[in-house]
Amino acid sequence: MVTNEIQREFFQSGETRAFSFRREQLLRLRESVKRNEQAIYDALSIDLHKSEQESFLTEISIVLGEIDYALRHLRSWMRDRRVRPNLAVLPSRSWIHYEPLGTALIIAPWNYPVNLLLCPLVGAIAAGCTAVLKSSPYAPNVDKVLRLVIREAFDERYVGYFSGGRDVNAGLLALRWDLIFYTGSPRVAHVVAEAAAKHLTPCVLELGGKSPCIVDCKADVRLAARRIVWGKLINAGQTCIAPDYIFVHRSLKSDFVAELRHWIAEFYGEDVFASPFYPHIIRDEAVERLRRLVPFELKVGDNRCVEPVILEDVHPDDPVMQEEIFGPIFPILEFDDMDEVVRFVNDRPKPLAFYYFGSPAEGRRVISRTSSGGACINDTLMHITNVNLPFGGVGNSGMGKYHRYESFLAFSNRRAVVSSVTWFDLKVKFVPFRGLKYLKRFI
Numbered sequence: 275m276v277t278n279e280i281q282r283e284f285f286q287s288g289e290t291r292a293f294s295f296r297r298e299q300l301l302r303l304r305e306s307v308k309r310n311e312q313a314i315y316d317a318l319s320i321d322l323h324k325s326e327q328e329s330f331l332t333e334i335s336i337v338l339g340e341i342d343y344a345l346r347h348l349r350s351w352m353r354d355r356r357v358r359p360n361l362a363v364l365p366s367r368s369w370i371h372y373e374p375l376g377t378a379l380i381i382a383p384w385n386y387p388v389n390l391l392l393c394p395l396v397g398a399i400a401a402g403c404t405a406v407l408k409s410s411p412y413a414p415n416v417d418k419v420l421r422l423v424i425r426e427a428f429d430e431r432y433v434g435y436f437s438g439g440r441d442v443n444a445g446l447l448a449l450r451w452d453l454i455f456y457t458g459s460p461r462v463a464h465v466v467a468e469a470a471a472k473h474l475t476p477c478v479l480e481l482g483g484k485s486p487c488i489v490d491c492k493a494d495v496r497l498a499a500r501r502i503v504w505g506k507l508i509n510a511g512q513t514c515i516a517p518d519y520i521f522v523h524r525s526l527k528s529d530f531v532a533e534l535r536h537w538i539a540e541f542y543g544e545d546v547f548a549s550p551f552y553p554h555i556i557r558d559e560a561v562e563r564l565r566r567l568v569p570f571e572l573k574v575g576d577n578r579c580v581e582p583v584i585l586e587d588v589h590p591d592d593p594v595m596q597e598e599i600f601g602p603i604f605p606i607l608e609f610d611d612m613d614e615v616v617r618f619v620n621d622r623p624k625p626l627a628f629y630y631f632g633s634p635a636e637g638r639r640v641i642s643r644t645s646s647g648g649a650c651i652n653d654t655l656m657h658i659t660n661v662n663l664p665f666g667g668v669g670n671s672g673m674g675k676y677h678r679y680e681s682f683l684a685f686s687n688r689r690a691v692v693s694s695v696t697w698f699d700l701k702v703k704f705v706p707f708r709g710l711k712y713l714k715r716f717i
Contacts, residue, residue, distance in 0.1 A: 322556060383457050482514035504537075516655075519588070624670055
């Protein structure tokens with residue numbers, strides 16, 4: 275039976291609100307992650323065939339960086355922020371008090387199972403919340419190690435941990451929470467949002483979508499191809515902000531495709547099946563879904579290793595353009611006029627990321643005419659690596675932001691406080707509002 279009662283009771287004790295308690299829990303999490311670091315690498319290798327290097331860069335380093343940053347800044351984050359009073363409340367004092375929302379549910383996906391479970395937890399701890407974590411069943415070996423990490427670090431009354439499939443999700447979502455933090459697909463996000471609405475529970479939804487990538491006529495083709503291949507094939511394309519489809523200016527198309535092939539071979543060798551750095555697709559069902567997106571037979575090696583595919587002359591009605599790919603497929607569309615591309619992007623659900631290669635000035639102009647959760651000019655993925663930037667989606671790609679201070683804010687209520695003096699009152703605020711006609715001159 276799933277429940278959050280012990281976490282709710284522990285939150286009501288008030289113990290999680292103290293600076294010393296929050297700091298101690300962050301230190302305990304850091305120690306547990308470091309102690310189990312090799313086990314995490316081994317589990318990620320088994321479940322996703324991730325190399326230790328990629329696992330460090332995309333999982334461990336990000337989690338440890340979030341913890342260290344929170345430890346350095348936690349005291350200042352918790353401090354009340356004074357706000358200048360206006361004429362109506364003088365001579366009172368006003369401030370913002372940051373209080374924890376309460377007990378949070380954090381549901382993480384399988385594609386970055388460590389990063390996307392523990393980074394939100396850092397925000398919950400920093401804000402003074404209790405939490406219940408729900409991992410993905412599709413990365414079972416990582417799940418076992420994460421359970422160990424959490425149980426070594428925390429009292430179960432403070433941080434609960436659940437594994438399992440949809441039945442566990444349904445049981446957890448039926449409970450009342452003070453915040454639900456969900457990372458996953460827009461399809462499941464509808465279920466999460468519907469469950470949250472029954473209790474008017476606020477949500478942070480970190481989703482995905484079809485993130486466009488534009489290679490304009492003034493782009494450095496070699497650089498663009500190298501950075502697009504890198505961004506697309508990290509985790510074999512199983513990344514919510516991977517460049518999903520590529521619009522290439524007609525004048526550059528043949529050179530660009532040649533460069534894509536060059537950099538795939540440069541990074542992973544002529545035989546990607548033999549590469550120790552090329553991740554695999556998470557499960558057989560995902561491989562079958564990828565098969566349905568291309569008009570020919572995919573080359574699939576042992577343990578769900580899918581060879582990268584470049585699809586030229588793609589049409590907007592093709593299957594590969596109807597859903598987020600989440601795999602190593604590069605759909606190429608040609609264009610002559612940037613206005614066509616802008617209309618194409620704006621006619622579709624707002625993506626989580628947007629990538630432009632070409633003149634920086636033109637990139638800024640194109641970004642100003644479109645909408646996405648985040649964006650890069652002459653690069654891919656790098657907006658998430660600058661963790662001082664807020665990360666999140668917009669519209670169909672999500673709601674709410676997190677990372678570092680934004681994570682603290684996501685799990686906090688910014689409480690407005692006014693403290694009035696007892697020795698003075700503005701008579702104009704009381705019936706029959708004497709002096710209002712004079713006050714109007716200053717309002």
